[in-house]
Amino acid sequence: MATFGTLRKTLNIDFGKLLESQLVTAVTVRTSHRRRGLLRRMMSENLAMAKQDGLAMAALTACEGSIYGRFGHGVASFERAVKVDTTSRFQLNYHAAGNVDIADPRVLLDLVPEVILDVAQALEARHYPEDGRLVLDVQDLLGLTAGTFAVEVSGGEAGVVCLEETAGAELTLDVSALSSIYLGAVCPVTLTSAGRIREHKQGASLRARRMFAVERATHCLTHF
Numbered sequence: 001m002a003t004f005g006t007l008r009k010t011l012n013i014d015f016g017k018l019l020e021s022q023l024v025t026a027v028t029v030r031t032s033h034r035r036r037g038l039l040r041r042m043m044s045e046n047l048a049m050a051k052q053d054g055l056a057m058a059a060l061t062a063c064e065g066s067i068y069g070r071f072g073h074g075v076a077s078f079e080r081a082v083k084v085d086t087t088s089r090f091q092l093n094y095h096a097a098g099n100v101d102i103a104d105p106r107v108l109l110d111l112v113p114e115v116i117l118d119v120a121q122a123l124e125a126r127h128y129p130e131d132g133r134l135v136l137d138v139q140d141l142l143g144l145t146a147g148t149f150a151v152e153v154s155g156g157e158a159g160v161v162c163l164e165e166t167a168g169a170e171l172t173l174d175v176s177a178l179s180s181i182y183l184g185a186v187c188p189v190t191l192t193s194a195g196r197i198r199e200h201k202q203g204a205s206l207r208a209r210r211m212f213a214v215e216r217a218t219h220c221l222t223h224f
């Protein structure tokens, strides 16, 4: 009556770093058994097990992105499709070698939501192009990794300490928003304007943008 597949693979978290992650795939619930909480149960239990196994990150591909925010997932990568008419008026100005950049991303099809299962472990795993300090109040409806975290970046490496009090938090955000900025998919300043991040200290989201900047935005080559 339901299917739910997982794989353990590495996720490229930029600057040449890889992070072992739980990839979720083949999620289906039979029409006769929908809206009875089966997906919620499979997802919650699976993410908790992945965290117990020491993983700091999980990801999936979704055709309906709105479903997974409630499980802490934030958009990490977009997929676009462009149809090119290669009949008589088509010509190549250059002979392509290497990557092809899509100039007109008008069709948005799909996305890869990703969720941080362990804030301290995930933040310490990535590289930061700018040093600084940020205090994040991370909320998490699944209860896997909520807390107030002081992130101190020096030499591009982060040391993360979980604080007992939320008082000094500069940004309050759901783990899905943190997951989105982690891989550079969405800018923290944009999320603040959209009300997804609450800024308690002026300029903190801009500081987050600089610290969390990525060299190359994530892209997904497969639909795992």
Ligand SMILES: CC(C)(COP(=O)(O)OP(=O)(O)OC[C@H]1O[C@@H](n2cnc3c(N)ncnc32)[C@H](O)[C@@H]1OP(=O)(O)O)[C@@H](O)C(=O)NCCC(=O)NCCS
Residues within 6 Å of the ligand: 027, 028, 029, 030, 033, 034, 035, 036, 037, 038, 039, 040, 041, 061, 062, 063, 064, 066, 067, 070
């Ligand atoms: C999507 C699907 C797996 C949901 O399974 P389900 O067992 O009915 O989901 P649940 O009853 O556990 O619902 C979990 C939550 O998701 C919400 N939800 C479920 N289906 C949804 C939908 N189509 N759109 C928006 N929200 C949805 C529920 O309201 C519920 O929210 P809540 O717990 O916050 O109240 C099922 O509808 C399905 O198999 N669809 C076809 C295949 C598919 O779309 N797979 C996912 C690919 S992205």
